[in-house]
Amino acid sequence: MTSSVADALVVEGVTKAYSGRIAVDQVSFGVPRGVLTGFVGGNGAGKTTTMRIIMGVLAQDAGRVFLDGEPVTRAVSSRFGYMPEERGLYPKDSAASQVAYLAQLHGVDKAQAEGRAISLLDRLGLKKRAYDPVETLSLGNQQRAQIAAALVHDPDVLILDEPFSGLDPLAVENVTALLAEYTARGAAILFSSHQLDLVERITEDVVIIAEGQIRAAGRRDDILATRAGSRFRLAAPGDLTWVPSAPGVAPTAVEPGVIEFSANDDAAQQVLRLALDRGHVTSFGPAVPTLAEVFKDIVRDSAEEEDAR
Amino acid sequence: MKRNKQGPRRPFTPVPLPKGRFDPPNAPTSRQLIAIVAKREAGSLLRSKAFRISTTVIIALVLVAFVVVGVMSSSPSSNEPTSGPAHGPAGLFSSDSGPLEVAADDATALLLADNPNVELTPVADEQEARSLVADGTVAAAALTKADGHYLLIADTTAPEALVVALSTFPEVVLLTPDSYDELQSYLALVLFAVLFVVAASLFGNLIAQRSVVEKQTRIVEILLAGMPARALLAGKVLGITAVAVGQTALLTATVFFGSRVSGVTGVFGDLTLPMLWYIAFFTLGFLLLAAMYAGTASMASRMEDVSAAVMPVVLLIVLPYIFAFSFGLQPTGRAIMSFIPFTAPIAMPFRVLVDSVALWEPLVSLGILAVCAIGLIALAARIYERSILRTGARLKLLQALKGK
Numbered sequence: 001m002t003s004s005v006a007d008a009l010v011v012e013g014v015t016k017a018y019s020g021r022i023a024v025d026q027v028s029f030g031v032p033r034g035v036l037t038g039f040v041g042g043n044g045a046g047k048t049t050t051m052r053i054i055m056g057v058l059a060q061d062a063g064r065v066f067l068d069g070e071p072v073t074r075a076v077s078s079r080f081g082y083m084p085e086e087r088g089l090y091p092k093d094s095a096a097s098q099v100a101y102l103a104q105l106h107g108v109d110k111a112q113a114e115g116r117a118i119s120l121l122d123r124l125g126l127k128k129r130a131y132d133p134v135e136t137l138s139l140g141n142q143q144r145a146q147i148a149a150a151l152v153h154d155p156d157v158l159i160l161d162e163p164f165s166g167l168d169p170l171a172v173e174n175v176t177a178l179l180a181e182y183t184a185r186g187a188a189i190l191f192s193s194h195q196l197d198l199v200e201r202i203t204e205d206v207v208i209i210a211e212g213q214i215r216a217a218g219r220r221d222d223i224l225a226t227r228a229g230s231r232f233r234l235a236a237p238g239d240l241t242w243v244p245s246a247p248g249v250a251p252t253a254v255e256p257g258v259i260e261f262s263a264n265d266d267a268a269q270q271v272l273r274l275a276l277d278r279g280h281v282t283s284f285g286p287a288v289p290t291l292a293e294v295f296k297d298i299v300r301d302s303a304e305e306e307d308a309r
Numbered sequence: 310m311k312r313n314k315q316g317p318r319r320p321f322t323p324v325p326l327p328k329g330r331f332d333p334p335n336a337p338t339s340r341q342l343i344a345i346v347a348k349r350e351a352g353s354l355l356r357s358k359a360f361r362i363s364t365t366v367i368i369a370l371v372l373v374a375f376v377v378v379g380v381m382s383s384s385p386s387s388n389e390p391t392s393g394p395a396h397g398p399a400g401l402f403s404s405d406s407g408p409l410e411v412a413a414d415d416a417t418a419l420l421l422a423d424n425p426n427v428e429l430t431p432v433a434d435e436q437e438a439r440s441l442v443a444d445g446t447v448a449a450a451a452l453t454k455a456d457g458h459y460l461l462i463a464d465t466t467a468p469e470a471l472v473v474a475l476s477t478f479p480e481v482v483l484l485t486p487d488s489y490d491e492l493q494s495y496l497a498l499v500l501f502a503v504l505f506v507v508a509a510s511l512f513g514n515l516i517a518q519r520s521v522v523e524k525q526t527r528i529v530e531i532l533l534a535g536m537p538a539r540a541l542l543a544g545k546v547l548g549i550t551a552v553a554v555g556q557t558a559l560l561t562a563t564v565f566f567g568s569r570v571s572g573v574t575g576v577f578g579d580l581t582l583p584m585l586w587y588i589a590f591f592t593l594g595f596l597l598l599a600a601m602y603a604g605t606a607s608m609a610s611r612m613e614d615v616s617a618a619v620m621p622v623v624l625l626i627v628l629p630y631i632f633a634f635s636f637g638l639q640p641t642g643r644a645i646m647s648f649i650p651f652t653a654p655i656a657m658p659f660r661v662l663v664d665s666v667a668l669w670e671p672l673v674s675l676g677i678l679a680v681c682a683i684g685l686i687a688l689a690a691r692i693y694e695r696s697i698l699r700t701g702a703r704l705k706l707l708q709a710l711k712g713k
Contacts, residue, residue: 055534057698078535079333088527093353096321098528104345105535107334115324122323131320149531156331185331 008033008188009054009072009157014063016049022212023049027063029207029217031190033156034183038199038220039192040291041209042299047192048085050209051159054190055082067157078106081155083163085192087146091135095121095145098134099152106153113152120148125174139166147175151182158182160191164198176202200291208298215298225286227294232268233260233287238279246271252287260287339540346544347551350519354552363511364556371563378496379571409448409468412441416453421474438462451475494663495638497580501587501655502633504560508591509598509626512553516545516599517606517619520697525611529697538694546599546686553599554592561588583662586671590654593675597650597682598622604689607696608706621706625651633659640664648674650681 007030014027024046031037041047052058054065056077065072090098096117103113121130124144129137134145143166150160158179164172179189179202190207193199199206206223208216216223234243235258243259244251248267253260263271275281289297337345354360408428413421421427430447432438438450442462449463449471459475461467523529532541561584568580601622609618629652636642637659644664646656653674660666692710 052530057530057534074537075336078336080534082531082534084527084530084534086527086530088523088525088530090522090528091526100321101345101349102531102535105337105342105532107337107341109334111322112324114321116326118321119323119326123326153334154327154331156333185329187331 007031008068009190010066011050011054012064012066014050014053014060014065016053016058016060024053024060024209025212027209027212027214029214031157031188032205033186033188035189035204036179036183036202037188037190037205037207038203039190039207039209040194040196040199040295041192045209046212047209048161049212051161051190051192052084054159055080055084057084079153079155079157081150081153081158081160083146083150083158083160085161087142089134089142089145089149092133094131095126095134095137095148096130099145099148102149103152108153116152116154117148120152121145123174123178124148125171140168140171143167144171144175147178151178156185156187158187158189158191160189162193163191164193164195172198196292196295197290206291208295210299215301216294220291224288224291224294227297228286228288229262230264230268231260231262231287231289232271232285233258234271234275234284235282236275236278236280237282240275242274242278243271246274257282337536339537342536342540343544343547346541347548350545350548351552354515354549360552364559367507367556367560368563371560372567375564375567375571409471410446411471412438412447412450414438414452417451417459417475421451424474426470427474435460435462491638497662498633498637498655498659501583501659502630502637504557504587505591505594505654506626506630508553508557509595510623512549512595513598513602513619513622513626516549517602517615518612519545519549520603520606520693521609521612521615524607524609524697533698538697539690541697542600542603542690542693545603546596550592550596550599553595554588557588557591561585579662583658586661587654587658589671589675590657590678593678593682594650594654597678597685598625600686600689601625604692604696605706607693610699629655647671648677650678653678 009031010028011030012028014024015022016024027046027050039047039051049058053060053063054072054077056072056074067076070076089095093101096114099117099121100110100113103116104110108116118127118130121127121144124147126137126141126144126148129141134142137145147160147163150158150163163175163179167175179191183189200220203220205218206216206220207214208223216227231252234240237257240254240257240259243249243261244254246267247270249261249263249271251259251261261268261271272281272284275284408426410428410430411421412430412432414432414434418429418431421429430441432441432450432452435452438452439462441447442450442464445464449461449468451471452460452462454460461471461475523532529541564580564584602619605619605622606615609615629646629649632646632652633655636646637656643656643660646652647660647670649656657666657671657674661671688710692706695710
């Protein structure tokens with residue numbers, strides 16, 4: 001469970017129970033600066049609880065949170081940018097006025113707060129509706145206002161719970177680009193999402209949580225490669241129908257010209273030799289699963305554990 | 310155009326977004342946070358249409374009340390001892406239509422002779438009077454009949470002023486006259502009681518709703534990620550209290566102005582000092598109630614639950630109101646009430662008005678109210694802190710206090 005760079009934000013052994021039911025259990029992971037860290041897990045896995053504890057709006061039963069080696073106190077976490085799971089802005093106020101208000105509460109002076117609010121809303125494509133009451137905006141536009149609220153004081157640590165939910169593809173690109181600017185400037189960003197293909201595409205680090213426990217954390221590519229396990233992928237222009245009958249091979253997916261199978265290393269090398277004997281091989285290697293596949297595996301594993309208990 | 314109604318009056322001037330190294334601003338102190346929250350609360354309340362309309366209506370009602378009381382108190386006063394058969398004041402004769410031409414016999418002429426608004430034409434008998442009225446020489450005729458009663462002859466309608474001038478009022482003798490009459494005292498009590506109850510429950514409910522909106526929309530989670538709950542509560546309470554006290558001060562000025570302009574005397578001519586005390590009591594009393602409203606409202610997660618959650622505080626307003634009318638008119642009753650924190654804002658200004666109250670009395674009562682306010686605001690802050698982030702079913706008071 002190591003990250004690519006020194007972690008800026010470190011969560012260490014955080015545990016929280018609600019009236020006897022454990023929501024997060026000994027949760028530890030790190031969030032480095034300069035990359036996007038995706039936080040994935042099923043409903044009720046403990047993502048929101050963990051994020052609320054990092055932000056200090058929920059008190060943990062045990063464990064600690066550090067930023068750059070120092071314990072995170074309210075004075076520290078009040079600098080963070082936060083987008084809670086349950087969205088909320090003042091329904092009757094305009095997006096511009098309340099984003100400016102939130103900036104002021106973070107210590108930005110009034111003129112700067114107002115100017116940044118409108119610039120940021122403009123950047124998020126909300127310029128025309130910036131002075132309308134938030135309750136008159138579409139959900140997607142309210143979501144953009146919510147993102148502006150999290151970013152307006154220019155935080156170097158961002159805790160975003162489902163920032164992409166409800167956004168159309170263009171807005172997703174827009175927000176992704178904005179977050180990329182923050183990582184380029186050295187921000188540490190932890191965001192949760194159920195859109196696993198999106199997470200796989202834009203993150204470098206991933207934290208996977210299930211049943212309140214961390215199942216994997218670290219570089220996305222490492223996690224996916226580890227999970228590749230004993231699966232291989234063979235692509236060849238010729239006939240591949242012989243592969244499933246090779247000794248020690250169990251096919252997992254067959255497409256024209258490509259086959260994926262699980263086998264131990266020796267059996268796999270044998271398949272490669274046989275394939276080369278028969279003609280050209282375009283590629284051969286471990287079959288890297290998608291994040292969605294890995295995630296499903298992990299959730300299935302923990303469900304089996306649950307059954308076994 | 311619905312657009313921009315709630316927005317700033319002027320559009321914000323964009324500034325370039327920060328680039329390069331992060332340069333986080335210094336976190337504001339609690340005091341700065343409270344000021345920012347209070348400013349927003351007060352500002353958005355002052356801009357709201359509902360507030361502007363209700364304030365205008367209240368001020369207008371007070372002015373109308375003065376006009377009504379003004380008219381009432383300039384009609385014949387019944388508590389001044391008079392002797393002999395009294396007659397209506399001559400001043401009622403309208404002067405802008407010129408003097409009224411009245412034919413009168415000798416006996417009646419004596420009665421009307423002093424009246425500058427009457428131009429007398431002597432007549433000898435009823436026959437002559439009738440013909441003068443009939444041909445329009447005079448507007449009316451007044452005669453004294455043999456049995457001593459007056460006779461008024463007019464063409465189509467009897468001039469009201471003349472009717473009043475000829476009417477007899479009974480002699481009134483009061484053995485122990487009140488300093489103010491009972492009706493006016495009662496009206497003054499109503500004034501203080503209604504002012505307090507209306508303002509306290511109006512602004513109290515407002516602060517309750519605003520707390521729950523923050524909780525229901527969950528913006529409170531963003532707010533409290535950046536600031537302590539107590540600062541949010543304090544800012545909210547101070548902002549709304551400032552507006553409530555401002556409105557009360559405006560009302561006081563209206564009352565002062567109204568009493569001067571309408572020329573009302575008696576109880577309502579004397580309201581300035583009691584109203585100043587009222588502002589002092591209202592400020593402290595409302596601070597207390599506003600904190601309690603916010604604290605108890607924070608136990609609810611939805612608008613529908615607010616009224617049940619704030620019920621204990623509503624009782625703190627309604628019960629004094631009932632007591633005020635039950636005991637307020639008895640000197641001992643109101644003396645006791647004027648030292649009880651919840652009834653003092655109604656009872657003490659009323660006593661200052663109608664009783665002779667030593668200066669120490671309102672001061673001591675204010676002191677008691679202040680101590681009580683400090684205690685209850687601390688309690689409200691505790692409830693607020695422990696409930697504001699908890700969603701779901703409405704919390705019970707004890708749960709909120711224990712934080713479990």
